[in-house]
Amino acid sequence: xxxxxxxxxxxxxxxxxxxxxxxxxxxxxxxxxxxxxxxxxxxxxxxxxxxxxxxxxxxxxxxxxxxxxxxxxxxxxxxxxxxxxxxxxxxxxxxxxxxxxxxxxxxxxxxxxxxxxxxxxxxxxxxxxxxxxxxxxxxxxxxxxxxxxxxxxxxxxxxxxxxxxxxxxxxxxxxxxxxxxxxxxxxxxxxxxxxxxxxxxxxxx
Amino acid sequence: xxxxxxxxxxxxxxxxxxxxxxxxxxxxxxxxxxxxxxxxxxxxxxxxxxxxxxxxxxxxxxxxxxxxxxxxxxxxxxxxxxxxxxxxxxxxxxxxxxxxxxxxxxxxxxxxxxxxxxxxxxxxxxxxxxxxxxxxxxxxxxxxxxxxxxxxxxxxxxxxxxxxxxxxxxxxxxxxxxxxxxxxxxxxxxxxxxxxxxxxxxxxx
DNA sequence: CGCCGAGTTGAACTGAATCAAGAAACGTGG
DNA sequence: CCACGTTTCTTGATTCAGTTCAACTCGGCG
Numbered sequence: 001x002x003x004x005x006x007x008x009x010x011x012x013x014x015x016x017x018x019x020x021x022x023x024x025x026x027x028x029x030x031x032x033x034x035x036x037x038x039x040x041x042x043x044x045x046x047x048x049x050x051x052x053x054x055x056x057x058x059x060x061x062x063x064x065x066x067x068x069x070x071x072x073x074x075x076x077x078x079x080x081x082x083x084x085x086x087x088x089x090x091x092x093x094x095x096x097x098x099x100x101x102x103x104x105x106x107x108x109x110x111x112x113x114x115x116x117x118x119x120x121x122x123x124x125x126x127x128x129x130x131x132x133x134x135x136x137x138x139x140x141x142x143x144x145x146x147x148x149x150x151x152x153x154x155x156x157x158x159x160x161x162x163x164x165x166x167x168x169x170x171x172x173x174x175x176x177x178x179x180x181x182x183x184x185x186x187x188x189x190x191x192x193x194x195x196x197x198x199x200x201x202x203x204x205x
Numbered sequence: 206x207x208x209x210x211x212x213x214x215x216x217x218x219x220x221x222x223x224x225x226x227x228x229x230x231x232x233x234x235x236x237x238x239x240x241x242x243x244x245x246x247x248x249x250x251x252x253x254x255x256x257x258x259x260x261x262x263x264x265x266x267x268x269x270x271x272x273x274x275x276x277x278x279x280x281x282x283x284x285x286x287x288x289x290x291x292x293x294x295x296x297x298x299x300x301x302x303x304x305x306x307x308x309x310x311x312x313x314x315x316x317x318x319x320x321x322x323x324x325x326x327x328x329x330x331x332x333x334x335x336x337x338x339x340x341x342x343x344x345x346x347x348x349x350x351x352x353x354x355x356x357x358x359x360x361x362x363x364x365x366x367x368x369x370x371x372x373x374x375x376x377x378x379x380x381x382x383x384x385x386x387x388x389x390x391x392x393x394x395x396x397x398x399x400x401x402x403x404x405x406x407x408x409x410x
Numbered sequence: 411c412g413c414c415g416a417g418t419t420g421a422a423c424t425g426a427a428t429c430a431a432g433a434a435a436c437g438t439g440g
Numbered sequence: 441c442c443a444c445g446t447t448t449c450t451t452g453a454t455t456c457a458g459t460t461c462a463a464c465t466c467g468g469c470g
Contacts, residue, residue: 069356088347091340097351120333127332128325134339135296141343142293145350146302151274153458173417186458188418358426377448391426393450 006035009081010056010109017132018125025123032115037107038062044084044100044108051089051096053110054133057082060106061170065178066098074178076144077103077167084108087137103171148181153190156180211240214286215261215314222337223330230328237320242312243267249289249305249313256294256301258315259338262287265311266375270383271303279383281349282308282372289313292342308376353386358395361385 007030014021014029021029035058038044044062045051057080064084065074075098078084089096090113111119119126150156157180160167168176177187212235219226219234240263243249249267250256262285269289270279280303283289294301295318316324324331355361362385365372373381382392 066351066354068354073354075350088344091344097354124329124332127336131332131336131339134336134343138339138343138346139293139296141346141350145280145346146271149271149273149278149302172415182457183459184417185419185460189458192418379448388427389449390428390451394426397450 006058006107007033007109009058013056013081014129018128021125025125028123029119029126029129032111032119034110034112035107036110037105038102040102040105042102044102044106045086045089045096045098047097047099048095050093051086052113054083054085054087054090054116054137055108055110057084058107058109060102060108061104062100062102062106063171063175064098064100072178073181074175076140076179077164077171078140079166082140083133083136085137087134103175153180153182153186154194157187157190157194211263211312212238212314214263218261218286219334223333226330230330233328234324234331234334237316237324239315239317240312241315242310243307245307245310247307249307249311250291250294250301250303252302252304253300255298256291257318259288259290259292259295259321260313260315262289263312263314265307265313266309267305267307267311268376268380269303269305277383278386279380281345281384282369282376283345284371287345288338288341290342292339308380358385358387358391359399362392362395362399 010033011026011030014026036055038060044053044055047066057078059080061077061079062084063074063077064086065072067073084100086096086098086100088094093113116126116130120130147156150159157176160176160180173187174184177184180187182190215238216231216235219231241260243265249258249260252271262283264285266282266284267289268279268282269291270277272278289305291301291303291305293299294303298318321331321335325335352361355364362381365381365385378392379389382389385392387395
């Protein structure tokens with residue numbers, strides 16, 4: 001796969017946000033991009049370190065979580081065609097509070113902090129782009145933090161089945177449980193309750 | 206108070222973010238700003254409506270909350286010198302999921318969505334500014350969503366006392382409870398427990 | 411074959427919710 | 441300035457969803 005191919009998805013993404021991007025600007029922008037592969041179970045960022053990258057996911061699957069009382073609490077998952085970063089740490093230059101770990105082998109296109117600052121100066125359009133990335137990350141985070149708006153765990157699990165069924169295929173159940181904010185045991189019982197309910201509605205005689 | 210005085214705080218804020226802002230750019234920017242006063246108990250934004258403004262708080266106090274099963278869940282409070290908006294709704298032009306309500310009489314400087322888009326075109330620096338606002342709002346939201354990192358309710362309440370003691374003076378206790386994610390009854394008991402503990406440590410004989 | 415991690419199931423426990431009732435604080439009008 | 445009603449806060453009794461701990465199953469893999 002050539003370098004150009006690796007940036008293909010990102011370029012499509014940029015063109016969508018910024019239809020007027022000039023080939024020159026794109027070339028300069030591209031010169032600041034790096035492809036990196038994160039193997040399953042490895043980390044994009046660890047709690048306590050300063051986050052130096054904003055990463056666009058070409059392929060793969062990552063999870064964001066923090067440790068609370070030695071237990072993992074998962075805030076969300078990210079997959080193809082979206083930006084991911086411990087953005088607060090990236091912006092403030094202070095240690096990250098989150099871990100971001102690959103659940104599957106993952107390929108990202110990274111932009112380094114210093115490079116991005118340079119890019120903002122060199123390419124005026126980059127400020128627009130920076131705003132877009134910022135807004136994108138904001139929306140992702142809002143979705144995560146509002147997800148608990150659903151009343152019961154059962155409703156939230158059902159919503160997950162509807163909206164992100166692929167997560168159930170690709171993520172072990174104990175991580176889904178953590179994402180929903182309960183223990184694996186509790187999720188097991190919730191699933192059990194749901195399936196018993198649907199059997200009642202459609203009895204197989 | 207003259208119009209210029211009303212924009213004073215915001216100008217200081219802009220100058221800090223963007224020391225190079227030209228007087229001309231500031232004049233254009235200013236022409237797109239509106240001052241609005243929201244009386245106590247009135248709303249900056251209601252769930253279900255599209256949010257058309259990003260607002261800078263000159264003075265006052267607001268809370269952001271959503272309804273879950275007819276009960277209010279408070280996500281956070283905002284006061285002087287920070288930006289507030291139902292930003293996801295503002296960006297996506299879809300109905301807001303949150304309410305933003307004044308707890309005290311509040312004065313804000315608003316920027317309208319359409320005006321801001323125009324401003325981005327007219328004043329190149331505005332893209333930089335838009336990025337700054339976006340980043341600012343992102344950081345505020347991260348702080349809110351990570352706040353549950355503290356283990357017990359007691360620890361979170363104690364942290365609140367340390368870090369935002371003014372909240373306890375200005376916000377009724379049932380709102381603090383909602384912010385901490387518990388019922389007013391539960392918070393009352395937590396406070397009770399804490400004060401009994403400190404009495405044990407420093408017995409008054 | 412036996413080990414290991416993931417998932418399930420059961421029993422006991424627990425922190426917080428709920429419901430209810432009373433006390434304290436607040437503000438509004440006379 | 442007091443009296444009243446409303447709102448907020450406290451306290452108690454009961455209930456419940458989810459945790460914890462432990463035992464057991466299942467499927468993959470060295």
